Each structure stands twice: as structure tokens, then as C-alpha cells.
Amino acid sequence: MAVVSTSLAGAAVSSHLTQFSGLRKSFLKLDNTSSNSTHSFFQNVDSHLRLASSNKGCRGVVTMAGSGKFFVGGNWKCNGTKDSISKLVSDLNSATLESDVDVVVAPPFVYIDQVKNSLTDRIEIAAQNCWTGKGGAFTGEISVEQLKDLGCKWVVLGHSERRHVIGEDDQFIGKKAAYALSEGVGVIACIGELLEEREAGKTFDVCFQQMKAYADAVPSWDNIVVAYEPVWAIGTGKVASPEQAQEVHIAVRDWLSKNVSAEVASKTRIIYGGSVNGGNCAELAKKEDIDGFLVGGASLKGPEFATIINSVTSKKVAA
Structure with missing residues (x-):
């Protein structure tokens, strides 16, 4: 598939992404003939529009892919102590959260049980990582079976810090994902490009290569959430604009349609990561x-995380 420029101006995007008052386009068809045509990228809009109604008051909720729910994960990374995590858990327990959201948190391994x-x-x-198979003589690793024993339902795989700091390659990550899924653990499958890759116009190439590694390995997409995280936006305070993020999400959904199936493309939830906060x-x-x-x-930060979870209300429209 041809590379399409990922630096579309907001005005160009808004002129092609028609607002449907809550109607959610399942995906747009990518043009294979020109890497420079903004117009051709957005020409073919999939005709299947999805809208779900809610019985909650007089509000409707835009149908989310897969389970019909918005999905918010909190990756705590290598942070926290017993005391600070106890405070965070207390804040989350007392927070008022919208009901129509799947919420997952990924503590450091040593605090999962707490x-x-x-x-x-x-x-x-969720766990932040797992091994490629059963436990055994793998010093420092943690098996999916052990995670299940602690009550983990999800695992984050392919995060940029695992790729670019630890050195895990696409195939290794795909192998982990396949084993986790085979054991009934859901996978938050991360993808994303480096700053130099974006500037070189390779965003789609990189993301599609990472997607292919998952597709080549996994037995099913039923329990996968794809997380697009541009590496240049992780922990930097820089955030992809809503238009930039939407552009990549559309492209990933189109890739799934063409390389896996239209059904998987429609059902798979694609979430965004990269300096997301209560303000954006x-x-x-x-x-x-x-x-x-x-x-x-x-x-x-418990209260701010609750705000992010409750941002699902931005997708609610008058019924």
C-alpha cells in the first residue's frame, strides 16, 4: 500500500471528515495510487454507518467497536510504592465513573496482587508484559499462567518502551500476543512510529508492519484492542492532534479490512495513547x-484518570 502523508492540515481533514452528529463511520478506503493526494485518501467513505441508542435518559451513545464500549487503560509503568498505590486505588474506588466504559489498569508486576x-x-x-510461553527456566520473566493466577484479564504488549528501550522486535511481540490470547488473556496491542519515521512520511509503513506481525501470529482478533501510540508523543507532553490521531486510526482500520477481514476491522477497538490528559x-x-x-x-492521578474515563460523554449525542 502506498504511503500517504501523515501531516494533513486540520482544515483539509475537516473538509473531508463529515460530522454525522454521532454517526460513526466504520472506516475510510485508502487510495493506492497517490501518496500525495489528500483528497483521494478521504474520497471513499464506507457506507456502513453505525449508531446505537441507549435507554439511559434521553441520551444516545455512539457504538464503539467490538463490545460496544469505550476502552480506557491506565499504564502505570515502573512507578509507585505500596503507599502511593494504596492512595491511587482509594481515589479510583471513590471516583464516579461512566458505566459504558471498559476500564483497565496495569500496575507494576510487584503490586498486581495488592x-x-x-x-x-x-x-x-492488566499486566505490562508477559513471556512467550509457559513458565520455566526464564529468569526474570513472568508467564501468562502466573498473571491469570493473580486475576489479570489483559496484558499490554508491543509498547514503544519495550520495542525501543528493551529491544523487542515485531515477531517476538507477535509471539507473546499469540500465547496470551491462546490462554484467554486479552491483548492491548501497541503500535506507533518514531518522530523521525513520521517526519520521513513512514507512519503508515511502520504501523502496518507492526500490525502485520500481530496478524501473522494471533489466532483471532476477538480479544485484541489496538493502541496507536506515536512514540514522539509518549511522555513528552506533545500530543497528536485529534485530526492526526483520527487519520492513523482510519488507516489502521482500513488495513485490518484489507488484510484480515471487514468484520474484524469493524469490531476491533483502536485506542489512542500519547500524553493523553484531562485537558485534551x-x-x-x-x-x-x-x-x-x-x-x-x-x-x-485518580481524579484526572476518572476525567479521561468519563470523556466517553463526548461521544454521546441527543437521541
Whole structure:
């Protein structure tokens, strides 16, 4: 597939992304003939528009892919102590959260048991990594079976820090994902480009290569959430504009349609990560193909994380 420039101006994007008052386009068809044509990228809009109604008051909720729910994950990374995590859990337990959101947090391995035993069942637990198979003589690794024993329902795989700091390659990550899924653990499958790759116009090439590694390995997409995280926006304070994020989400959904199936493309939730906070989440959440967030630093602040979770209201429209 031809590379399409990822630096579309907001005006150009808005002129082609028609607002449907909550109607969510399942995906747009990418043009294969020109890498420079903004117009051709947005010409073919998929004709299947999805709209779900809610019985909650007089409000309707835009249908989210897959389960019909917005998805927000909190990646706590290598942060926290027993005391600070106890405070964070307390804040989350007392927060008022919208009901139509799947919420997951990923504590450091050493605190998973503490969090599982004290956090409300409203929020599920994820691990930040796992091994490629069963346990054994693999010093320092943690198996999926052990994660399940602690009550983990999800695992974050392919995060840029694992790729670019630890050195995990696409195939290794795909192998991890396949094993986790085979054991009934959901995968938050991360993809994303470096700053130099974006500036070189390679955003789609990089993301599609990472997607292919998952597709080549996994037995099914039923329990996968794709997290697009531009590496240049992770922990830097720089955030992809809603238009930039939507552009990549559309492209990833189109890739799934062409390389896996239209059904998988329609069902798979694609969430955004990269310096998401309480101030920018609402505008990002309004975009049709942004199905939620994977949150780093802001997930360590209970009230702000709750604000991000509740940004699902940005997708609600008058019924």
C-alpha cells in the first residue's frame, strides 16, 4: 500500500471528515495510487454507518467497536510504592465513573496482587508484559499462567518502551500476543512510529508492519484492542492532534479490512495513547475512530484518570 502523508492540515481533514452528529463511520478506503493526494485518501467513505441508542435518559451513545464500549487503560509503568498505590486505588474506588466504559489498569508486576485485592471490580487488571510461553527456566520473566493466577484479564504488549528501550522486535511481540490470547488473556496491542519515521512520511509503513506481525501470529482478533501510540508523543507532553490521531486510526482500520477481514476491522477497538490528559481527552474522544485511550502519567492521578474515563460523554449525542 502506498504511503500517504501523515501531516494533513486540520482544515483539509475537516473538509473531508463529515460530522454525522454521532454517526460513526466504520472506516475510510485508502487510495493506492497517490501518496500525495489528500483528497483521494478521504474520497471513499464506507457506507456502513453505525449508531446505537441507549435507554439511559434521553441520551444516545455512539457504538464503539467490538463490545460496544469505550476502552480506557491506565499504564502505570515502573512507578509507585505500596503507599502511593494504596492512595491511587482509594481515589479510583471513590471516583464516579461512566458505566459504558471498559476500564483497565496495569500496575507494576510487584503490586498486581495488592491492586487486585483492593481495587473495585469495576476496573480490570492488566499486566505490562508477559513471556512467550509457559513458565520455566526464564529468569526474570513472568508467564501468562502466573498473571491469570493473580486475576489479570489483559496484558499490554508491543509498547514503544519495550520495542525501543528493551529491544523487542515485531515477531517476538507477535509471539507473546499469540500465547496470551491462546490462554484467554486479552491483548492491548501497541503500535506507533518514531518522530523521525513520521517526519520521513513512514507512519503508515511502520504501523502496518507492526500490525502485520500481530496478524501473522494471533489466532483471532476477538480479544485484541489496538493502541496507536506515536512514540514522539509518549511522555513528552506533545500530543497528536485529534485530526492526526483520527487519520492513523482510519488507516489502521482500513488495513485490518484489507488484510484480515471487514468484520474484524469493524469490531476491533483502536485506542489512542500519547500524553493523553484531562485537558485534551474530550476533543480526542470526539473522533469517530478513536475508541478510547491508553494513558500513562495521567493514570497515576485518580481524579484526572476518572476525567479521561468519563470523556466517553463526548461521544454521546441527543437521541
